[in-house]
Amino acid sequence: MIATIIMLSATISMDTYLPPLMAWEGKSLQLMQKNGPLTTDFELSDGMASPDYTQTMAFVERLVAANPTQFKAIDIGKSKAGRAIKMLVACEQGKFSESDIANSVKPTLLIQAGIHAGEIDGKDAGFMLLRDIATGKRLDILSKVNILFVPILNVDGHERRGEFNRINQRGPIEMGFRTNANNLNLNRDYTKLDTPEVRAILAVINSYRPDLYVDVHVTDGADYQYDVTYGYNPQFASESPAIAKVLDEHFKPHIDKTLTKNDHVAGPLVFVKNKRDFKQGLAGWVATPRFSNGWGDLASIPTILVENHSLKPYKQRVLGTYVFLDGAVSALAKDHTLLEAAVEREYASKPDKIVVQRSYAKQPDHIQFKGISYKNFESAISGQMEAKYLGEPKFYDNLPIYWQKEVAKTVSVPKAFYIPPAYPDIVEKLRLHGVLVEKITSSEEKVGLQQARVSKHKFASSPFEGRFRVSADFAFDALTARSLTNWYYVSTDQNKSELITHLLHPQAPDSFFQWGEFNTIFQRTEYVENYALEPYARSMLKNNPAMALEFDKKIREDSDFANNAKARLTWLYKKTPFYDQAYLKYPVLFEFGE
Known part of the structure; x- marks a missing residue:
């Protein structure tokens, strides 16, 4: 040795x-x-x-x-x-x-x-x-x-x-x-x-x-x-x-x-x-x-x-x-x-809202700090000013410190989350986190649920920790009553309430969503042929005057839309019952309290 x-x-x-x-x-x-x-x-x-x-x-x-x-x-x-x-x-x-x-x-x-x-x-x-x-x-x-x-x-x-x-x-x-x-x-x-x-x-x-x-x-x-x-x-x-x-x-x-x-x-x-x-x-x-x-x-x-x-x-x-x-x-x-x-x-603390993202304060606090003296020099290697530490103690009596005090994003804590049975890996990870997850056996219909729908999203340009991360903006839609038999129920009325919300709320930067666990919702796997859509859309507009007025208005007011056949047909396709109803929908459902 x-x-x-x-x-x-x-x-x-x-x-x-x-x-x-x-x-x-x-x-x-x-x-x-x-x-x-x-x-x-x-x-x-x-x-x-x-x-x-x-x-x-x-x-x-x-x-x-x-x-x-x-x-x-x-x-x-x-x-x-x-x-x-x-x-x-x-x-x-x-x-x-x-x-x-x-x-x-x-x-x-x-x-x-x-x-x-x-x-x-x-x-x-x-x-x-x-x-x-x-x-x-x-x-x-x-x-x-x-x-x-x-x-x-x-x-x-x-x-x-x-x-x-x-x-x-x-x-x-x-x-x-x-x-x-x-x-x-x-x-x-x-x-x-x-x-x-x-x-x-x-x-x-x-x-x-x-x-x-x-x-x-x-x-x-x-x-x-x-x-x-x-x-x-x-x-x-x-x-x-x-x-x-x-x-x-x-x-x-x-x-x-x-x-x-x-x-x-x-x-x-x-x-x-x-x-x-x-x-x-x-x-x-x-x-x-x-x-x-x-x-x-x-x-x-x-x-x-x-x-x-x-x-x-x-x-x-x-x-x-x-x-x-x-x-x-x-x-x-x-x-x-x-x-x-x-x-x-x-x-015992169960907050209604939690901070999921912070930014640095614009104005600093000040602390005493035991530093090391240094000098700056112009480096021919880097082409910029560099620091050379000198090995001698230097005491800072009033050094600025910028804490992450600014609240950049908060989210409301739901009463519960509901996870579809197709995501057992998410359930397994929640249990590894020490979270209580229950399987729903009742066929009774649940009311008052909401679903997050992606309105805008952006994928990272390169992988980070083996994942292509994604961030998104969301709208929330109220859902009709539905049975959730074999789904998983995660109450936030338990010890790790804040952690549960960080993991399952898609707006939290370290959520399963932003780490890419649900990237398949960004895939469309069924499409439409124009020869089928064009006559169906004509009939749809004829039978729905409000939709026809909305379509005509968009053509009049948006020249890019008016001159883009694909955009016009896509708009109409989204109005049909044939459009993929799961596309851009976060599959985990929310239940909020009164």
Whole structure:
């Protein structure tokens, strides 16, 4: 292992090209061990390397063998390439079943690493933490919480290892790839559920019911002093504001204090508006439900997204993650009852309208921010002004931050949705989301339903995450009474009301509709021959004077229409009972309350 590291280090070092580092000698260095039971591959490499899949799975088995009364490894799924996705269950009394954990008096922390397999800090940090539990150094942890630990979610991307996967990330020497074997980004899949990896993690959440979900990433972008940044949707933009309030007032202060005590710098999860001009300010992101933390916000699952800073050395990032997780454990143990009460308040909340799309505020707020000094220079390479970071701290006392505060689109929440029996895959995905779906067996006719009809639509010009996305404008039509036997009924009077609406309302940007699940409604498969339509239309106009007047008016007032035979005949064809009545009709029906 050591010889391999030396050889690889000799082949390439991006340190020559990356911004200079600020010196760091943190107290958390004391967490590392050089030898002894269950020393991790990360520690054996002095914080330079991360083990491959085979080595990782071997360490999982070693942990279980060292302490089988407190650890159990289970397969939660399998990747498209056939690799098992492992999860470690850690609890004090050895009661490892789903019901044991879900009904435990102690809170449960779900730690997810490697959703982007190049950003693998959480795996090595989690192994160190669990090792300290297994060897008796941290007997306190399992007396306070249960832990579910997924060391690698993106197991196939993890094995697309190499030195050249992230040009702006300092280590490990070899790292995995961002996407899975099908080139899908798992952290864009939390609504459409195309990947077995995200399906697996939602199944874990549904069955084990964790109290806190932590998803560990590594960020990119600008340079700054913070080595551990993290966040969740802010209260003003959250669909679970009671949860965000508890995280703000009780969890964040405790986690920040733990990080600071160990010489790590905790920062907010924000992004830079202009990477070449830091002074223009920050962008305050609000996650939509395609992302883990956006999905958690809508599902009322307390979720924290950790983004370690890519320019900090791998050793520093991993140790910072260990300290973060330690802080999260103690915060959860101390204040889980407050968090549980907030979740119950959110489950009970059933809004009439929800925001499905936001835009950035035109006027900024201002925050204090620990940046890094930089200078601008005219680049002969890019032909524009570029930024060069200088490795010296720079404090911004009043830096602008533009949050996504503007409401761009809201929708009314229906009382219920009705799904045709021809869409069992949609029903399956809803159940994976933890949504209650009931099959209708009664033949009684239903009244008061509405259907969305596409009035204008636009397909994306290129695929995104394997899908051709579509957006549309809609009109809503009242329907006559009809029987819905064998259809599926989805009430919004259940715990995940807001998530249900985001998934099934076609105007929501992360809905099944906009991800392309219903693209067949844009196909016309029956057409008309003019020799049949022309005499039928003549008779139709003769027997319907109002239609004839409307047709004559359109000819008089619209010269393009008047001079376009196809447009004239199409207009008439749409008026016949032979026209495809399902064309451009969203098949999921709506029931609105009084």
